[in-house]
Structures are given as C-alpha cells and as structure tokens.
Amino acid sequence: MSKEQLVNYLNETVKPDEGIIPAYLLGDKAVYELEHEKVFLKTWVFLGHESEIPNPGDFMTRELAGYSIIISRESMGEINAFYNMCTHRGMKLCRADKGNKTLFTCPYHGFNFKNTGELVGVPLQKDIYGERLDRTKMGLHKVKLESYKGLLFGNWDENAEPLEEFLGDFKWYLDIVVGRAEMEVIGAPQRFIVKSNWKVGSDNFVGDSYHTMVTHGSIAKLGMVPNATYSKRGFQIHTENGHGLNLGTPNPDFAFPEELKDEYKSNLSEEQYEVLSNLKNMIGNAFPNMSFLISHTKIKGELISNTSIRMWRPLSHNKMEVIAWLLVEKNASQEWKNRSRDSFILTFSPSGIFEQDDTEVFTDITEAAQGPMPFQKNLTYNYTMGLHRKPVDFIGPGVAYDDKFTEASQRNFYQYWLELMTK
Ligand SMILES: [Fe+2]
Known part of the structure; x- marks a missing residue:
C-alpha cells in the first residue's frame, strides 16, 4: 500500500464517531511509520x-x-x-x-x-x-x-502552535496534577520496555476505568480499594486535540499533605481546589503519549497519594519504552515523600500490582493486532460505550460525563489522531 492509499484506507475504516476502531492500527508497521511523520514529528x-x-x-x-x-x-x-x-x-x-x-x-x-x-x-x-x-x-x-x-x-x-495553545483547556486539569504546589521528581525516571503498541497505553489512561474492576480485581480482594465497582464513580472529561482524563470522586479523606493546604489554595482556583479536595484519583493522557496519574493507597493506616507522569515512548509498531516519573510536593516532609514513593512502587512501576496487570493486557492486544490477518478479516474494536449519553455541566472546562464508564475520551483521542494522520 502506498502512503496515499494508506491515508485513504484510514479515512474509510477508522470511524471514532461511530465507535469503530480497526485492529490493524495497533499492529501495522506502515501505520507506525506514518505516525512518526504525521504525529510525532508534528506535535508537542x-x-x-x-x-x-x-x-x-x-x-x-x-x-x-x-x-x-x-x-x-x-x-x-x-x-x-x-x-x-x-x-x-x-x-x-x-x-x-x-x-x-x-x-x-x-x-x-x-x-x-x-x-x-x-x-x-x-x-x-x-x-x-x-x-x-x-x-x-x-x-x-x-x-x-x-x-x-x-x-x-x-x-x-x-x-507548530505554542504549547499552551496546544494544551488548551486541558491545562486546567494539568494544573491540579503538576501546578497545585511546587513539585519535584524523586530520583531518575523508571524505564522499562513493554511489547505493546504505544496507543494501547494512551488509550488505557485517557479514559479506560472500565477495566479496573476486572484487570485489577485482585486489589479489591486484597482490600486496598473499597469494592469492585469503585472505579465507576466520578467524571470523564475530554478537551480539544485528543486530550482526556477520568476523575474519581468523591473522597472522604484528604490524600495530600494537610500542611500544604495553603500552598494548594494559592496555586489553584477555587474550583480547582474543590476538585483536589474531593479527589479519589485522576488518570489521563495529554495527546499523544504523556499520561499522568494521581492515585492513593493506604500505607500504615494512612491514605497517601502518589502523583506520576509517564510517557509511552514508541520504539516500533509492537514495542514501547515506558518512562515514569514520580512527583512529590517539594515542601512536604521527607517522611511523607517516602510514603508517597512506597505507595507508587506498590501500585505502578515494574514491580507494582496495577502495572503488571496492565502490561499483560497491553502485550496480548498488540500481539493479536499484527500481520495481514486483521486487514483481511476487517477486525475492529468496539468503542461504542456511552454513545447514547449527553454531557453534563462540570465546574472545569471540556466535555464532561457524570461517571467514568464511557469511551468518549478514547473516541476523542482517535478522532484527533485520525485528523493528523490524514492531513
Ligand atoms: Fe489498569
């Protein structure tokens, strides 16, 4: 297939607005090469x-x-x-x-x-x-x-347009992740290689809370989260340029250092602070491949949040390097920083429970999408969840839905991806 034929084929077969995403997008070398030129050499x-x-x-x-x-x-x-x-x-x-x-x-x-x-x-x-x-x-x-x-x-x-324009309304949410206080990394980023197409990672973080109760079902059994459907409550939000997130609320306990409340208030708007103070978790992706996560775990009886940024760095059509940075509030106590690091390592990191669950899935999805068969059989994935639903009012910008079990964010991700690929 020539480059022009591939672009036409993408236009014919990728239909995010109908919830139809073909499997070959995750396993084809020519798609990967075109992505390098049209997405990664053109975007922030x-x-x-x-x-x-x-x-x-x-x-x-x-x-x-x-x-x-x-x-x-x-x-x-x-x-x-x-x-x-x-x-x-x-x-x-x-x-x-x-x-x-x-x-x-x-x-x-x-x-x-x-x-x-x-x-x-x-x-x-x-x-x-x-x-x-x-x-x-x-x-x-x-x-x-x-x-x-x-x-x-x-x-x-x-x-390219300036970075702030590209991030647009998504900045409102990034402020809560990395702008709520003076933040710093702990150590060098973790790096590991996964035999997965990079888009599986972005797709998972941009809006897939639905998998949590199954893929990560063992953490509910361990009592680390209240029940198997805890991942449904909250909001799913997306903004222009393919960015999106899932916001878990409410949270009865404040999972951030209490003594930093004034710093948070001075860095965030009232509405952003309200989101932070009710935050159970926050997981999202800035297009194309920067994901972030605020999660929390009980360590020694106390609820401790951890904030991480990760990049799904493409290495080939079926391989990526995950680079993950743990961020902490610079003005938090050393003891809190240590516990936040423990909380991160226990959940996300090559030794973390969530990470190991996810990468098993990412690898199998990529393997099944490779070679000519997915083309020949027109294999597609179903992204129709929530197509019937209407957005709700939310205190932050973007298009919001009032629980996290929808695939609007994934459709928005692939819509922008398709726009760049076929430009
Ligand atoms: Fe997961």
Missing part, C-alpha cells in the same frame, strides 16, 4: 520535568520522536534543547543520560560546544583550517522547547 512531545535538572550546568539527554537531544540548564537558569549531533561530522555529542557540564566535547574529533549551543573550540583550528572556518555558523541545532508548570515538551515542527 513530552520530554521530562524541569526539576530533573535543577542547577546551572545540569543536563539530560532524551529522545524527541526517536532523535536524541540534549536538554541543558545554562548559567542564567534558562533551559535549552539541542539536537545531540556534532555539526562537524554528525557524531552523537553526548552519550550520558544526565550530568553537569558547561562544555560538551565530541568524542570523534574533539569539537567543543558550550551548553548554549555555541561552537567554542576546534582542535588545531588555525593550523588546519587557516581563517576559513566560521565557528559562528556551526553551533548546535536548536530544538523547539517549551514548558508548562515544569513539564518540558519538544517539537520538531517550526510552525
């Missing part, structure tokens, strides 16, 4: 959190749509991103995950670049180039980087 992709590089000279290397970049904090505190490629002969300039450096030296010929991107040193320059080499024209290629409340995003498209 999540990279990490500013608190990972708190000091001048701190840097980390990350991948933006499969290309290595260096994200660096310069002496004045500003954060910049550069393509991790020496402008002399294309060698990867920095091969470390993170560190502190103001100068990067290319391992191939020793060209020296400042963390502002400037080429400042060329071995034996005068001797071998005479006056001909203009260092000012050989700075590192700058990558478009913007941040929202500490979340860093990159974009390869020079003409």
